[in-house]
Amino acid sequence: MKLIIRNMVSLRCKLLVKQELDILNISYSKVDLGEIQLLKSLPNEKMNLLKAVLLKSGLELIEDKKVMLIEKIKNIIVEMIHYAEELPKSTFSAYLTEKLKYNYTYMSNIFSEIKGITIEQFIMLHKIERVKELIIYNELTLTQIAYKLHYSSAAHLSNQFKKMTGLTPSFFKSFKPQLRIPLEDV
Known part of the structure; x- marks a missing residue:
């Protein structure tokens, strides 16, 4: 599952996102500028938690195509x-x-x-x-x-x-x- 993230424009942002994914115990295969490749879909509860954590750091999950x-x-x-x-x-x-x-x-x-x-x-x-x-x-x-x-x-x-x-x-x-x-x- 691929997630697109707004405002993720630096290598420091990538490190921050990786750290948050690890803390939340979310499995991923790749983190690039502006996107995360998850190994599997997330339940709504975990997705909302990820959104909240990213938002605190000025990052935002995007869902509009x-x-x-x-x-x-x-x-x-x-x-x-x-x-x-x-x-x-x-x-x-x-x-x-x-x-x-x-x-x-x-x-x-x-x-x-x-x-x-x-x-x-x-x-x-x-x-x-x-x-x-x-x-x-x-x-x-x-x-x-x-x-x-x-x-x-x-x-x-x-x-x-x-x-x-x-x-x-x-x-x-x-x-x-x-x-x-x-x-x-x-």
């Missing part, structure tokens, strides 16, 4: 941009279509309807957050960051960064700690 799809899209994007070593060579639309086996136009329409922004805008927000993170780490040049995140050039990245944040990357670098947004709030 459209909202489940949105959460899957969001989790794939977060994992792709923040945790993958390299972005996919294909377009984001082709990547999402391949991963989720849905028509991209269908996914895009539902995403926009429910989230109020397009998938492309959501990806852009996360790419900018990733750029901020990489600037803070100070291990890569802006050109290397642009290449890593598939920008056509450092200038293109700088322009988009300024458009989204109101700051240049170099100005951001001088004020880095205060200007990052937690992933669950992007």
Whole structure:
């Protein structure tokens, strides 16, 4: 049985969910960003207990099919941009279509309807957050960051960064700690 969880966007969230499942003695085969694969269905009493425990940590079990799809899209994007070593060579639309086996136009329409922004805008927000993170780490040049995140050039990245944040990357670098947004709030 697969469960979809809202706001599960970090490795720390995965650890927390695993810990809660173990405490509740719920058998699972896999815990990924945004989803749990249970070994068997849960009785209503145990399901309600799991919902309550997760909610205390800011996580929420999702049962609506459209909202489940949105959460899957969001989790794939977060994992792709923040945790993958390299972005996919294909377009984001082709990547999402391949991963989720849905028509991209269908996914895009539902995403926009429910989230109020397009998938492309959501990806852009996360790419900018990733750029901020990489600037803070100070291990890569802006050109290397642009290449890593598939920008056509450092200038293109700088322009988009300024458009989204109101700051240049170099100005951001001088004020880095205060200007990052937690992933669950992007």
